[in-house]
Amino acid sequence: MTLICVGLSHKQAPIAIRERLAVPPEQIASRLRELKGLAGVREAMLLSTCNRIEIFAVAESRVAGEDLLESLGAVASSHAICRFEEEALRHLFRVAASLDSMVVGEAQILGQVKEAAAQAQQAGTLGPELSRALARATGAAKRVRTETEIARGAVSISSIAVQLAHKLLGSLEDRSVVLLGAGEMAQLAARELRSAGARELLVANRTPQAAEALARETGGVPVSLGELPALLERADVAICSTAAGQAVVTREMMQRAAKARRYRPIFLVDLTLPRNVEPSVNEMENVYVYDMDDLERVAAQNRDLRAAQVGKAEEIVEQELRAFLARLRERAAVPVLARLRAHADAVASAEAERTLAALEGLDDKQQKTVRAMAAAIVNKLLHAPTARLRAEAGEGPLGDAAAALFGLEAEPEQAAERAEEGQRPASAAEGSVVPLLRRS
Amino acid sequence: MATVLVHIALLAYAAGAAAFLTWLVKPQTRLARAGRILLLAGVLVHFAAFGVSLGVAGAGLGVSAWKGGQLFSLLAAVTVAGYLILDFRYELPVAGAFIAPFTVAVMVPAHLVHSADRAIAPELSHSLILFVHVGAAALGTAALALAFGLAILYLVSERQMKHKQLGKLFARLPSLELIDRAGYRLAVWGFVFLSMAIATGSLVSREATGATFPLAPKQGFAILAWALFASLIQARLVAGWRGRRVAFLVVAGFLFLVGTYVGLLSGAPALQGTA
Numbered sequence: 002m003t004l005i006c007v008g009l010s011h012k013q014a015p016i017a018i019r020e021r022l023a024v025p026p027e028q029i030a031s032r033l034r035e036l037k038g039l040a041g042v043r044e045a046m047l048l049s050t051c052n053r054i055e056i057f058a059v060a061e062s063r064v065a066g067e068d069l070l071e072s073l074g075a076v077a078s079s080h081a082i083c084r085f086e087e088e089a090l091r092h093l094f095r096v097a098a099s100l101d102s103m104v105v106g107e108a109q110i111l112g113q114v115k116e117a118a119a120q121a122q123q124a125g126t127l128g129p130e131l132s133r134a135l136a137r138a139t140g141a142a143k144r145v146r147t148e149t150e151i152a153r154g155a156v157s158i159s160s161i162a163v164q165l166a167h168k169l170l171g172s173l174e175d176r177s178v179v180l181l182g183a184g185e186m187a188q189l190a191a192r193e194l195r196s197a198g199a200r201e202l203l204v205a206n207r208t209p210q211a212a213e214a215l216a217r218e219t220g221g222v223p224v225s226l227g228e229l230p231a232l233l234e235r236a237d238v239a240i241c242s243t244a245a246g247q248a249v250v251t252r253e254m255m256q257r258a259a260k261a262r263r264y265r266p267i268f269l270v271d272l273t274l275p276r277n278v279e280p281s282v283n284e285m286e287n288v289y290v291y292d293m294d295d296l297e298r299v300a301a302q303n304r305d306l307r308a309a310q311v312g313k314a315e316e317i318v319e320q321e322l323r324a325f326l327a328r329l330r331e332r333a334a335v336p337v338l339a340r341l342r343a344h345a346d347a348v349a350s351a352e353a354e355r356t357l358a359a360l361e362g363l364d365d366k367q368q369k370t371v372r373a374m375a376a377a378i379v380n381k382l383l384h385a386p387t388a389r390l391r392a393e394a395g396e397g398p399l400g401d402a403a404a405a406l407f408g409l410e411a412e413p414e415q416a417a418e419r420a421e422e423g424q425r426p427a428s429a430a431e432g433s434v435v436p437l438l439r440r441s
Numbered sequence: 442m443a444t445v446l447v448h449i450a451l452l453a454y455a456a457g458a459a460a461f462l463t464w465l466v467k468p469q470t471r472l473a474r475a476g477r478i479l480l481l482a483g484v485l486v487h488f489a490a491f492g493v494s495l496g497v498a499g500a501g502l503g504v505s506a507w508k509g510g511q512l513f514s515l516l517a518a519v520t521v522a523g524y525l526i527l528d529f530r531y532e533l534p535v536a537g538a539f540i541a542p543f544t545v546a547v548m549v550p551a552h553l554v555h556s557a558d559r560a561i562a563p564e565l566s567h568s569l570i571l572f573v574h575v576g577a578a579a580l581g582t583a584a585l586a587l588a589f590g591l592a593i594l595y596l597v598s599e600r601q602m603k604h605k606q607l608g609k610l611f612a613r614l615p616s617l618e619l620i621d622r623a624g625y626r627l628a629v630w631g632f633v634f635l636s637m638a639i640a641t642g643s644l645v646s647r648e649a650t651g652a653t654f655p656l657a658p659k660q661g662f663a664i665l666a667w668a669l670f671a672s673l674i675q676a677r678l679v680a681g682w683r684g685r686r687v688a689f690l691v692v693a694g695f696l697f698l699v700g701t702y703v704g705l706l707s708g709a710p711a712l713q714g715t716a
Contacts, residue, residue, distance in 0.1 A: 150612070153612050167616060168602065168616055169602065169616060170616060170618050171616035171618040263680070263683075264682065264683050264684065265683070266618065266683075283603070286684055286686065287683065287684045295605045299605070302607060306609075
């Protein structure tokens, strides 16, 4: 069995291509079933986000990769990348850990991977191999998030504004937000603050009509821009983006407001040029003014902080990947070990019975002792070879050598594998779990 | 026995301080958890040591056990207990990184002061008022030490926010509003206990020396600290003062209070009475 990853992301194709390939949620199930219908494909998962469209599949051989690539359509073929086995696994781990994202460390991708897995589960295209790989990949992603600072610090202007507001005011519940003007970024920030729990959003504009329209869009309450001094007394956060062409919040105005508000802290976010808030306002106690340059600087700091953590995150991903691969190889070694054990047990049991037949007059306890002795000899003889075979994990020549030395080739592999896992033999029609990266 | 327990508590505080300081560099939840557990274990052992000590003293409230060094020891225990309550309420591991080393620093004088040198006057050894005085002083100082820690945290955090230079620690700092609110509450509690300590201290002083307010550095600094905290609370209630200026006042007030303890350690004979 081979793990294949076929697809493209923002790194390989521009948005114009990606938007043509994106699969709407309602079509995911049918696409997954189509993929599983391709020759040799056993399992499939489709990850379709605004930055990537990728198929993760378990197939009988690499040949299925071509069919999977074709399934993406002609547009994708010149951009898409085909990854196999270890490379495909590494990619899955890196994607889940947000190391392959446009904004490294963003939190959404892990949820999207889980969602894609749930869709594949519902469509019946998720099997044991992909499930195991996904479980380990999400585990690695969680380790990356908790053990590094890759997800710390917002990197978009609106989320930085919200983060700073939290830093200044703590919980935003019961806080009042004033939106001055109608700038797009300001609206976005206001919405984020509202969804972060702000009690009220007051929308002020030059004309009442514009304020009302904007209030409807943002779920706020329209107020007149003429009430600005009163608004500054009331607000905890003010987002300024008027097209005034000059400062609308002056130091004098803010000084009066500060006294009236008994020096409660206020956060002023100025998202316009020329600036709406006089720069000297930031010198006042308990008044914090952040303009576009300041927010950009914080974004750059946070990006640098995340970038500095990438190496550490890659190390974690690599550790997890190595551990997962070792586990897979161990599973690959299981058939030889199982056959070896079954063969040795059969020989010991036969010899014990033959001995018991020759020794007449032994009571039950004595017979049990003879059988236990035979089993103990097998255990002791097989202990070292078993440990070596497990350590080698099916990669080297020892597995083949053991099979040849003990004459194990003729025994059915799957039956031995079941024996190792303590299962009853079953017909091939029941299906079995086959190691993902087994040596051919 | 009590001394061994105090040593164990000191080790636990030091290990807790190490865990919190490591957390500052490597923000793993388990480090903060380890710090909390170590401080909790330390404070329990520490109070057990006081229990043993009182049991050994076996004299009513056990006041005969009071010595100069023990006040510092009690102060450390109460500060840690106060921090743990604060952390339970507001989740402030970053404050732990300041408080735990502070506790260790306070415990050291407790070991340096020779009991014999600072033994209190025999006529005071069973005085209830001395017991109340020492208890109030320890509680007040612990609350104000915590307020001081938060004030420093506030000033650092506020400077970063104001100057838009958000350092590596910024993400781990609590909100300014929370630090300000918690610091002010602690300052109020500290003021209440400090008032009690000064009032009862004057009675102790009168019993020991005949002077209600002897002119000694210890008493002078205590009165200055009290006046500063009284002004701070007045300014907050009347004019709404908050933030940086309140943090500066808390720092100044606590430094005056430290002066009181320097006065205590410098050998002023306030509690030695006529013996």
